[in-house]
Amino acid sequence: MAMKLYFDPRSRAQVAKWMLDEAEVDYEIVPTLIREGAHKRPEFLKINPAGKLPALVDGRTRIFENAAICMYIAEKYPGKRLAPAVGTPERGRYLSLMVYSTAQLEPSMGDSLLKIKSNNSARGWTDFEQAKDAVERELGDGPYLFGAQFTAADVMIGSMLIWHRAFGGRTNRPKLDAYIHRLQARPKGMKFG
Numbered sequence: 001m002a003m004k005l006y007f008d009p010r011s012r013a014q015v016a017k018w019m020l021d022e023a024e025v026d027y028e029i030v031p032t033l034i035r036e037g038a039h040k041r042p043e044f045l046k047i048n049p050a051g052k053l054p055a056l057v058d059g060r061t062r063i064f065e066n067a068a069i070c071m072y073i074a075e076k077y078p079g080k081r082l083a084p085a086v087g088t089p090e091r092g093r094y095l096s097l098m099v100y101s102t103a104q105l106e107p108s109m110g111d112s113l114l115k116i117k118s119n120n121s122a123r124g125w126t127d128f129e130q131a132k133d134a135v136e137r138e139l140g141d142g143p144y145l146f147g148a149q150f151t152a153a154d155v156m157i158g159s160m161l162i163w164h165r166a167f168g169g170r171t172n173r174p175k176l177d178a179y180i181h182r183l184q185a186r187p188k189g190m191k192f193g
């Protein structure tokens, strides 16, 4: 039975779709349109209690949050090499970047787009400038976060930067802009709308 991706094309469900497409696996799209309120219906809340997209169902397994979905796919299909293997030294950095993408990069990007300024370091995330510094450090000479190996970390970190640009944000960092273009030029790169 094919995995089911609960999907609205105008949502972050595009991130999970990008990951599934990079993995080249079979899945079925279950249209779940936000404008129709489909993500707040009781049957969907049984899959994602937060009432947000995306969600993925694989048999009796349900997964919500893009980072979890991406890690699940990378783990389910190790032959696709979309994550450093368990037991390798890179694995720790990979797990860190997956969580970082959503715990720090995503809210700092949101602050930046919404022009929210906060100097409160007690928040769990830095401002977007510092987040960009962190991503640049981790990217190093690239081309991807793990050198020549494209991974789920590029899907998560890259999609945040791509969203930021799509919503009119500018990084003012040539290295990050080149990274964004490289990701979007991939044949299975994230699409919008």
Ligand SMILES: N[C@@H](CCC(=O)N[C@@H](CS)C(=O)NCC(=O)O)C(=O)O
Pocket: 010, 011, 012, 013, 034, 039, 051, 052, 053, 054, 064, 065, 066, 067, 102
């Ligand atoms: N951190 C979550 C974010 C999910 C999220 O915010 N999804 C938005 C779509 S872009 C949503 O479902 N919004 C509708 C709502 O909250 O009512 C993830 O990566 O899965």
